[in-house]
Amino acid sequence: MKIPVTLNGNKIILDAHADETLMKVLHKNGCTSVKSGCSGGFCGACTILLDDRPVASCKIPAGIVRNSDIVTLDYFVKTEEYITIISGFQKAGIKLCGYCTAGKVFSAYQIMKMPKMPTRQEITDYVKALSPCCTDLETLVNGIIYAIQISNKRQKRT
Ligand code: FES
Ligand code: FES
Known part of the structure; x- marks a missing residue:
């Protein structure tokens, strides 16, 4: 499915399965700061800002982030x-x-x-x-x- 989002200030369309984790989808889109760790929502390695709140992207299905604002650490370091x-x-x-x-x-x-x-x-x-x-x-x-x-x-x- 096609999922419109704002990723690190750019409006883009993510191409993903609805139940694919956001962590995987962000990897595929070159966000290397989103790391894979426990995959259970505990360790913090995959944390991103979703609409300005920290979330574990390994627990977020890509299908629910339509029109969301996503910020990853590699972009946040400029702030x-x-x-x-x-x-x-x-x-x-x-x-x-x-x-x-x-x-x-x-x-x-x-x-x-x-x-x-x-x-x-x-x-x-x-x-x-x-x-x-x-x-x-x-x-x-x-x-x-x-x-x-x-x-x-x-x-x-x-
Ligand atoms: S990989 Fe550990 S919280 Fe997501
Ligand atoms: S354990 Fe070193 S940055 Fe988290």
């Missing part, structure tokens, strides 16, 4: 939000191995968009399911808090 998140991660001493960078970055992005400052416990609850391999949970939460602080400082300046 100011990404630079802010990575600055926060660096301040916390986080060195991502690459396996689930998309899950960690897009989770941080979603938390940064919350209307009021989340508590440390709320941030922990949000990210605790992500693969901890290269970053322990406490350090990841520190990185997200630093990113929020950097973002708040930038907004005060503008």
